[in-house]
Amino acid sequence: MDFNYTDEERKFRFELRDWLASALPAGWGDTVFEPEDEEERYLFRRDWDKKLSSGGWSGINWPVEYGGRGATLVERGIFAEEMARAKAPESLNIIGHNLAGTTILHHGTQAQKDRFLPPIIANDEIWCQGFSEPNAGSDLASVRTKAVRHGDKYIVNGQKIWTSYAQYSQWCFALVRTDVDAPKHKGLSFLLIDMKSPGILIRPLRQISGESEFNETFFEDVEVPVENLVGEENDGWRIAMTTLAYERGPEDCLGRQVRFKQEMEKLLEVCSAEPTANGVLSDDPIVRQKLGRSIVEIEAMRLVALKSFSRIHAGDERGPDASVIKLYWSHAAQRMNEAALDILGPTAVLAEGDEDAKASGRFQTSYLQSKAFSIYSGSSEIQRNIIGERMLGLPR
Amino acid sequence: MNFLFNEEQTSLGETVGQVLADFAALTAPDPSRDSEAEVWGALAELGLFSLLVPEEHDGVGLAFVDLAPSIEALGSGLASPLIASTLVATEAIKRLGSSDQRAKLLPEIAIGETAIAIASAELGRGKDPFFAECRLLDGKLSGKKIAVAGADVAQELLVIARTESAPVLVLVPTDAAGVTITAHSDIDPSAGLCRVVFDNVAVAAGQQLARASIDALDTLVDLGATVHSGMAMGIAEVMLRRSVAFASQREQFGKPIGSFQAIKHRCADLAVAVEAGKATSHYAFWACSENSEDRSGAASAAKAYCGEIGCNACNDAIQVHGGMGFTWELGLHRYLRRAQVIEHAVGSRAWHYDRVVTEALAAREVENAAHRDAA
Numbered sequence: 118m119d120f121n122y123t124d125e126e127r128k129f130r131f132e133l134r135d136w137l138a139s140a141l142p143a144g145w146g147d148t149v150f151e152p153e154d155e156e157e158r159y160l161f162r163r164d165w166d167k168k169l170s171s172g173g174w175s176g177i178n179w180p181v182e183y184g185g186r187g188a189t190l191v192e193r194g195i196f197a198e199e200m201a202r203a204k205a206p207e208s209l210n211i212i213g214h215n216l217a218g219t220t221i222l223h224h225g226t227q228a229q230k231d232r233f234l235p236p237i238i239a240n241d242e243i244w245c246q247g248f249s250e251p252n253a254g255s256d257l258a259s260v261r262t263k264a265v266r267h268g269d270k271y272i273v274n275g276q277k278i279w280t281s282y283a284q285y286s287q288w289c290f291a292l293v294r295t296d297v298d299a300p301k302h303k304g305l306s307f308l309l310i311d312m313k314s315p316g317i318l319i320r321p322l323r324q325i326s327g328e329s330e331f332n333e334t335f336f337e338d339v340e341v342p343v344e345n346l347v348g349e350e351n352d353g354w355r356i357a358m359t360t361l362a363y364e365r366g367p368e369d370c371l372g373r374q375v376r377f378k379q380e381m382e383k384l385l386e387v388c389s390a391e392p393t394a395n396g397v398l399s400d401d402p403i404v405r406q407k408l409g410r411s412i413v414e415i416e417a418m419r420l421v422a423l424k425s426f427s428r429i430h431a432g433d434e435r436g437p438d439a440s441v442i443k444l445y446w447s448h449a450a451q452r453m454n455e456a457a458l459d460i461l462g463p464t465a466v467l468a469e470g471d472e473d474a475k476a477s478g479r480f481q482t483s484y485l486q487s488k489a490f491s492i493y494s495g496s497s498e499i500q501r502n503i504i505g506e507r508m509l510g511l512p513r
Numbered sequence: 514m515n516f517l518f519n520e521e522q523t524s525l526g527e528t529v530g531q532v533l534a535d536f537a538a539l540t541a542p543d544p545s546r547d548s549e550a551e552v553w554g555a556l557a558e559l560g561l562f563s564l565l566v567p568e569e570h571d572g573v574g575l576a577f578v579d580l581a582p583s584i585e586a587l588g589s590g591l592a593s594p595l596i597a598s599t600l601v602a603t604e605a606i607k608r609l610g611s612s613d614q615r616a617k618l619l620p621e622i623a624i625g626e627t628a629i630a631i632a633s634a635e636l637g638r639g640k641d642p643f644f645a646e647c648r649l650l651d652g653k654l655s656g657k658k659i660a661v662a663g664a665d666v667a668q669e670l671l672v673i674a675r676t677e678s679a680p681v682l683v684l685v686p687t688d689a690a691g692v693t694i695t696a697h698s699d700i701d702p703s704a705g706l707c708r709v710v711f712d713n714v715a716v717a718a719g720q721q722l723a724r725a726s727i728d729a730l731d732t733l734v735d736l737g738a739t740v741h742s743g744m745a746m747g748i749a750e751v752m753l754r755r756s757v758a759f760a761s762q763r764e765q766f767g768k769p770i771g772s773f774q775a776i777k778h779r780c781a782d783l784a785v786a787v788e789a790g791k792a793t794s795h796y797a798f799w800a801c802s803e804n805s806e807d808r809s810g811a812a813s814a815a816k817a818y819c820g821e822i823g824c825n826a827c828n829d830a831i832q833v834h835g836g837m838g839f840t841w842e843l844g845l846h847r848y849l850r851r852a853q854v855i856e857h858a859v860g861s862r863a864w865h866y867d868r869v870v871t872e873a874l875a876a877r878e879v880e881n882a883a884h885r886d887a888a
Contacts, residue, residue, distance in 0.1 A: 118522070118578055118799050120514050191514040385877055399874060402867070409866030412873050413793065413814040420516070420792035427516040438788075445785050498774070504784055505777035509757045512772040 122191070130195045133174065137203040140168050146204035150477075153469070155328060159285055162209040166240035169208070176214050176238040178368070179222070183230065184238040190426040193371065197419075201375040209285065213237040213244035215369055217290050220307075220360045224348045233288070233309065247277040247291030247310065247334060248357065255499050257292070258301045258354060262336060264293040264308060266343065266350075271295075271308060273316075273339040279493065283319045283332040286312050292357050295350050305353035309345040316340075326485040362435040364494045365443035367422035374418045377450050380483055381415050384408070384457050387475050398460065407456040414449040421445055437508040440500040447490035447497065454480070454487040516795070518582055525564075526582025532559055533590030540591050542844040544703040549593050549666065556596060557625025565603045570619035577604055577736070578802035581795055584740050588747025588823075591851055594704050594858070595628050595663025597744060601736045602629035602671045604801075608732055609682065609723035618669075618684075630667040630687075631737065632658040632709050633859065642734050642860040643727075647674040647711060649681055654691075654714040660857070664694045664707035671722070672711075673730065680730050682722040689714050701850035735809055737859040738816035739801050742794040745823030745855050748848050749790060752830035753783050755845070759834055776833055783829050790822040810872035817865035820856040827852050 122130070142149045152158045169175045178193055179185025188196065208214070218237045221229055236242035253260040262275025273293060283289065289310045296304030310317075316339040321329035348356045363369065388399040388408065398404050425438055457480040458465040469478030491497040505511040518526075532555050533539055538548040556562070564580060566572020580600065587597055603622050606614060621627040633642045635658055647656030654674055664670060670685045670692070687694060691714035697706045723729040757780055760771030770776045797815035800808045827849040831838035838845055856862065 118516060118518055118581075118795065120516070120796070120799055120805070121803070122514065126514075194514065382877070385873060389874060389877075399870065405867050405870045406863060408873075409817065409869040412869050413818045413866070414789075416814060417789045417793050417818065420796050421789055423514075424516045424788075424792050424795075430515075431517060441785050441788050444781070445789055449789075498778070501778040501781035502774070504781035505771070509753075509780055509784060511757060511761060511777050511780060512769045 122195075126191055126195060129192050130199060133196065133199045134202070136172055136174065137199060137205060140172060141203060141205065151206055159209065162206055163240075163243075163285075165206045166208050166210055170238060170240045175240060176218065179218065179234070179238060183222075183234040190423075190430050193368070193426070194419075194423055197371040197375050201378045204379055205375075207376065208240075209282065210237065210240050210243045211369075211372065212246050212282065212286075213240075213242065213288075215363050215372075216246060216360050217244040217288065217309075219363045220290065220356060221309075221347065223359050224307075224356050226344075228344065229309070229347065236287075242287040243282060243285050245280050245283045245286040245289045245312070245334075246360075247280060247289045247293075248360075249279045250276060251278050255496055257357075257495075258305065260292050260294055260305065262291065262293045263297070264295050264306060264341070266295070269343050271341045271343060271346070273308070273310065273336045273341055275336050277334040277336070279322070279331045280319075280334040281331045283312070283334050284321060284329075288312060289334070290347070290360070292353055295353070299351060302354045304351055305357070306350050307347040307353040307356040308341050309347065310336075310339065310341050311345075314339045314341070324486075325488055326482055328486075359435075361495065362439045365439040365500070366435060367425040367429070367439075367442055369494075370418060370422040370442045370446050371426075373446060373450070374415065374422065377415050377418065377446075377453060380457075380479070381412060381453060383476050383479065384411075384453075384460070388460065391475070404460050407460055411449075411453040411456050415453060418446045418449055437503050440495070440503040441508070443494055444497055444500040444504065450490055451487045454484040458484055516792075518795075522579050522582055525579070526586045528559065529556070529561065529583040530586035530590060532556060533586065533592055539703075540844060540847060542842050542847065544701060544847060544850070546593070546703055546705055549595075549705070552592060553596065553625065553628070556592075561596075562599065562603070562625045563623035565600060565607065566619045566623040567607065567615075570615060570623065572619065572623045576802045577739075578795075578798040581743055581798040584743035584798075585747035585750065585791075585794075588744030588851075588855070589751045590747070591703065591847055593663055594744075594854065595630055595667060597740050598631045598662060598671075598737075599627075599629045599667075601733070601740050602631060602669075604736050605671065605682075605733050606722065609729050611719070611723075613719060614684075614722065627669055628663065628667040629669045629671050629684075630661050630664040630707075631733075632661045632664065632670050632672040633737075634658060634660045634857075641864055642737075643673070643680065643730055645673045645675045645680060647672060649674045649676050649683060649716060649721075652716055652718075654683060654685065654711045654716050656711050658709045658711075660697065660699075660706045660854075661694075661709050662707075662854070662858070663705045664709050665696060665705060670709065671733075673733070680727060682729055682733060683716050684720045684722060685711070685714060685716065691715070699854075701847075701854045703847070704851065704854045706854070731809055734859060735797075735801055735812035738812040738865065739794070739797040741855050741858050742790075742797055742812075742815035742819035745819040745852065746787065746791050746794050748823045748852050748855070749783075749787050749819070749826035752826035752845075752848060753780070753787050756780050756783065756830045756833040759837075763835075770833075779829055779833060783826055786822045786825065790819045794819050807872070807876070810869055810876070813860075813865040813868040813872065816859065817862045817869065820852075820862050820865075823852040824849075824856055 177186045177188035264271040264273045295306040316337040318335040320333045391398040467474040468481040536548040563572040564575045568574040691712040693710040699706045794815045797811040800811035
């Protein structure tokens with residue numbers, strides 16, 4: 118066990134730190150923030166993603182041949198820390214990088230890799246995920262969206278739901294049923310679908326926070342060339358498991374931890390400035406207990422991810438420990454968001470747009486958003502089943 | 514960077530676990546100290562006490578982090594807390610002792626001849642492990658300590674005391690004139706918790722560890738907190754293993770109870786807590802080993818969080834075992850009792866969470882100052 122950094126790694130850190138300082142607008146995080154309007158924020162993040170890729174900081178862990186840096190796990194950890202330190206904006210193309218890209222890297226043909234990976238790393242093409250359906254939530258393998266092969270095309274009909282960023286995406290990877298007679302896990306295929314295809318209808322869904330990041334996506338006789346099938350026909354469940362291992366894995370956790378750490382820092386800032394009858398909020402012993410526990414959990418999130426990285430680095434297969442990570446960060450983050458509101462007292466109910474709201478109401482927005490954490494990417498109940506059965510070996 | 518233990522560190526832990534497993538009395542339903550001396554001898558023979566001692570003092574010269582899996586094994590095996598406190602004291606003497614103290618004590622410790630109990634807790638100041646009413650004035654130590662694990666069998670006491678102006682760490686032989694040691698009636702009779710009264714005990718200048726400084730106390734508390742976090746995780750791991758084993762074979766409604774989500778999910782949550790707790794504990798071991806800037810924050814994070822996880826793990830295991838869980842004969846109560854001893858040693862959870870905030874706010878100040886300088 119060794120957390121020391123080599124000279125090379127330190128060099129990497131300072132190179133990134135310098136680049137971030139020059140790439141972010143002056144006063145970023147202090148006086149300059151992301152646009153509040155959703156559409157403007159989308160454009161802002163799109164620009165930021167472009168900046169990242171032109172600076173060579175996009176998809177750093179990907180192989181050099183596809184435009185990455187082949188970054189080591191240590192460098193990924195440093196990357197996450199420096200992004201947190203700089204309060205860097207969130208990437209819009211997380212699904213492209215983390216899910217579509219890694220799945221194609223694992224299971225794609227050479228032609229698919231050549232076609233799809235460069236635009237992901239360049240952030241020219243944004244991706245969304247077509248897994249969940251109205252009747253296939255926790256029971257994902259019961260998807261009904263059908264793909265029927267006609268010559269060199271699949272004809273896709275059906276509906277996906279909770280499709281985050283569908284409105285901004287050029288591509289969608291989808292789990293579709295190609296054999297209705299086979300057992301449910303055996304009749305699925307993994308398709309890459311051009312979102313410009315005729316027959317796709319996107320209807321925004323309004324979330325608990327009032328935002329509309331996710332959507333319903335309808336497919337009516339949508340044509341998909343057979344070369345956009347990943348892996349074999351009817352082998353889609355196995356491919357999707359790779360996608361899920363990354364969706365729930367340490368890369369995802371580390372990236373999110375960056376955001377949660379920023380939130381924690383903001384909360385500490387508010388607590389050390391907000392007056393009370395005998396000092397400031399951060400002097401209050403009850404507040405300190407809540408802060409202390411959340412500080413520990415946000416840090417544990419980073420450590421749990423790094424530990425998993427180390428195991429993968431040492432040659433372990435990705436397995437149910439991805440579910441451990443997902444289950445941990447989602448509830449730890451929710452606890453922090455609960456604690457934040459609890460600590461804020463009467464201003465807990467003042468949200469974005471109110472002149473008396475703390476930190477421009479970000480804790481209130483995060484609190485509402487955090488309710489999704491324990492549901493998407495497989496609900497906590499599903500993760501607990503996976504951990505119980507596949508990791509602990511408990512009977513089904 | 515690598516966040517895994519190497520083979521040597523892991524197999525050391527396994528060996529300690531195997532040695533302890535030979536002594537059934539350690540985890541038997543009836544708490545006893547019957548095998549304590551034998552266990553000590555077996556671990557001394559294994560060389561456990563020489564591991565942290567530098568080679569120049571006849572030891573192996575391993576780093577603190579190398580012992581992390583072994584400490585977890587001490588927790589899992591319900592070994593006497595005196596073993597862990599001796600290891601903490603070894604590291605403290607190594608770091609804070611004068612060359613004379615090191616030369617005298619470390620070789621004795623290495624061969625298992627000197628057991629050291631750490632006397633910190635006192636009545637009247639709640640949770641703060643730094644606080645000491647025990648006074649060292651004009652070379653005489655007076656005062657009272659409670660919950661000193663293994664004081665009645667140890668050779669030396671490492672005492673947190675204070676002079677008129679500053680905190681101080683002193684080494685006092687247990688047989689010194691004016692030292693009275695009595696066993697407590699306590700929640701875990703196997704832990705050997707004692708009340709220690711000092712009545713004008715003569716303390717020579719050479720018995721003072723390091724210069725009187727708050728840094729020395731921080732060091733002792735960080736080492737102790739980290740070791741206790743490791744023992745708590747050892748307990749949590751046994752509780753997880755036993756819960757899963759029981760839930761897999763115990764049948765109700767015609768099925769193993771582990772097939773019911775109410776039980777399965779409880780076990781899954783426990784597994785997640787074990788993973789998160791171990792990550793914080795292992796990091797604290799490394800931070801102590803390296804004296805990293807965030808050492809105190811990491812140690813307090815580990816103590817608070819793992820203490821909590823250790824106690825909760827016992828609660829979960831008892832619940833999963835149902836009616837058997839709260840019988841004497843199953844012996845789960847032994848872990849529950851020990852988890853409480855660990856939780857309240859070297860400062861409780863509340864004190865350590867508080868210290869985490871102090872450390873985080875201080876780190877923010879440093880970061881802000883650097884930010885201002887850069888601007």
